[in-house]
Amino acid sequence: MKVVVCRNLGEDAVGILKAKKELDLVVWPGPDDKAADRRWLLENVEGAVGVIVMLTDKVDDELLDAAGPSLRVVSTMSVGYEHVDLKAVGRRGLKLGYTPDVLTEAVADLCIMLALMASRVNNGVSIVQAGTWRDYSWKPFGFCGPQLSTTSPSQTRTAGFLGFGRIAQATLRRLVPFGITHVLYSGNPGSPPDSERDAALQTQHNLRELRKVDLKELARESDVLFVLAPGGPSTYHVVNEEFLREMKETAVLVNASRGTLVDSEALAEALGRERPRPFGAGLDVVEGEPNVGAEHPLVKEPRCVIVPHVASATFETRTAMATRAAYNLVGALFDEPMPSSVDLSSFQ
Template identity: 60%
Template sequence: MSRPKVVVARNLGPDVMPLFNRSDLDVVAWHSETEACGRKWLLENIVGASGVLVMLADKVAGPKLRIVSTMSVGYEHVDLQQLTDRGVRLGYTPDVLTDAVADLSIMLALMAGRNSRETMSVWPSYPWSPFAFCGPQLSANWLHPTRTAGFIGFGRIAQATLARLVPFGFTHCLYTGNPASAPTPERDATLARTLGVESVRRVALAELARESDVVFVLAPGAPSLRHVVDAAFLRGMKKTAVLVNTARGTLVDSDALALALREGWLWGAGIDVVEGEPHVGADHPLVKEPRCVVLPHIGSATTETRLGMATMAAKNLISGVLGDTMPAELSITR
């Protein structure tokens, strides 16, 4: 029998590519790590392939495809209905990036609160004054002895972010959940005891906006959640509060956030994702807003995390094509 053909749409580096040096696979791999393969190359080489490993920006189809492996935890770029209809299995890379994204979420909260974007352009001189460039302190302090974190979405990354906030003196956690899911008061109470905070509570969006000192957007990018952070939500936030989005750009209305920052509905924002990325230029309303720290979707960009993601994506592809259990396969309801 001929060896199954697999296509790898990006060079995954010297630590991962040797995994494909196998006698039981016919591997076609793009040569560059930094340059995308291009749609023409991908479509030409996907012909006859049983499996493909793709990045977030790649969209593919092939009549013989049985396995799609994506080097991402998100799968919005994948047509799940097509996969379901054709019985194609999907591998992805959850959990590996939890710590990296939680770390970045804290970093953005600190940067947004302390006006880092505004202050980076003041040298070589500016008139010092006692309260110049002051912003709200993330940690509990004599003026604000209790701190409340709000989470839109409360999965692994959100809970890891909450754990990182405890040493800053955060004592309360509010979160929103999928309306279709049942409340979990016992789990919340257990988590509160484990982390040493006074309360973990599921609440409505309006209460979360009103009571939170920092709001972290960490929900999946489902169509039903598009612009869940809209003008109404932003108007309800504390004027000293900070918004952090390290999930998906579609969850936040960019125009509403830019207006909110200009008019002082909240203090600042730190975002790692922007609606419409990567087509985000200097004229984007949030890029122009000095109270908004904008990063180019680098939440998982640590060496350790990307190596783990690449390794898992490669093993998902190999295992899936050879009929074995994938390390991480998305369960698609047929």
């Protein structure tokens, strides 16, 4: 049973696959830091019963036709599956595995890091790295930014979430010790708020308020705003010029979901104004990545901190993602439970 693996998954995941003696593993032989060559993948996937792919591997009719009728499962080592043509996979009756949940805590950690960096160290880091710190004399309000935590019991602090799923709620847990008092969130306009869940979270975290709002109120009231919604056409550039103009001058924007949710040009312009709205931004993702060079307007903007899509980049999380991808494939091929599969019934 031929299985194609598009990257080195590490000893733990490979061990899961090798334990199934029926499997004939064909692993991308290139360097770990290089995506599997498309031509190699198309040539080697022929006759495979399963394939493990990454976000960089497009799963479309071309790939599925190259595999042929033997293919039974596609397993992606990612929580997102925008690179997979769900219709093409579904109409062939294939199973699709993905890796949610296991990266929740790591992404939430990074959200807090980006919020702190965007509010406190954005332009300061660039000055140190440029070797020009010595050119700046100390002054009472030099290098100042908005404080994430509250400073007195009477003070309020509002966290906003564009998308309020697992990662957003894990981020909220980390924010509570900072003294967050109010939580606002926006999600799918067609979905009603989960009143029972919201009431439970408000009580659990001793919040004065937790409620679903529209985008305009979310932008206007948030002191720190986390973009954690799925990608796709419905959320394309949801954070645009109009949204940014509503934000506070002291607010911080964090995006750890998909780059397409934030209009990069609009954000760069907003941050570069004499009175910027928001104060700063922390980004794990940027539209068009990884083609984000030194001349990109957000890279050049001192109020913006960018890291190269590393929210899940901990040894623990990547190992868990790789093993989940392996177990998904094994489950589909050997009639065992798939830990995480995408419901494709509407495409079949």
